Amino acid sequence: VAFHPTDLNIYWVGAAAGGLWETRDNGTTWTCLTDNNGVLGVSDIVIPDDYDTSNTIYIATGDRDAWDNRSVGVLKTTDGGITWNTQMIDVEFIDMEFNPNNPAIIYGSTKYSQIFRSIDGNSFSPVFTDGNANRIELAVSPNQPDWVYAVASNGNSGLYGIFKSTDSGFTFNEVFSGSTKNLLT
Numbered sequence: 001v002a003f004h005p006t007d008l009n010i011y012w013v014g015a016a017a018g019g020l021w022e023t024r025d026n027g028t029t030w031t032c033l034t035d036n037n038g039v040l041g042v043s044d045i046v047i048p049d050d051y052d053t054s055n056t057i058y059i060a061t062g063d064r065d066a067w068d069n070r071s072v073g074v075l076k077t078t079d080g081g082i083t084w085n086t087q088m089i090d091v092e093f094i095d096m097e098f099n100p101n102n103p104a105i106i107y108g109s110t111k112y113s114q115i116f117r118s119i120d121g122n123s124f125s126p127v128f129t130d131g132n133a134n135r136i137e138l139a140v141s142p143n144q145p146d147w148v149y150a151v152a153s154n155g156n157s158g159l160y161g162i163f164k165s166t167d168s169g170f171t172f173n174e175v176f177s178g179s180t181k182n183l184l185t
Helices: none
Strands: 011-015 019-023 042-046 057-061 074-077 085-089 093-099 102-110 114-118 125-129 136-140 148-153 159-165 173-177
Touching: 011 042, 019 042, 042 093, 057 093, 093 136, 102 136, 114 136
Parallel strands: none
Antiparallel strands: 011 019, 042 057, 057 074, 074 085, 093 102, 102 114, 114 125, 136 148, 148 159, 159 173
């Protein structure tokens, strides 16, 4: 689920096998925005703060928790979902976040121990890989816009570690080890 940055009646819902749906009347009616796409799975939705002027939406495709729908990567629209730019990056993101001060900077994480970063919203580069980690979830905050937190699981569905970047995702350092205490159980 993703929400419009200023209009509480508009939000989007992605389904593992049902596409991206938009409501403009707080859920009374819904419109599917991905009927013409080759993939129905939507595992994450990111709406930039400048949506009113940019009409930009990013979706991570595929079923992030199962293998019902394969990913074709990240798709981007700049016309509110009428058309989609396919194959921006052929990586199966399970989480995406914007830098709170700069919507052109996007972070994406995978269930295969990687974090990617984009500075233009179009091309992504890997910035973190740890072969001992599995699924990674991300968090950012307007209070510290250059900080990015990453929570990584291990191969046994437990906590591998918590990592922090203080330089807008260029580098990450471990701030808590799952071997100290597994916070996920």
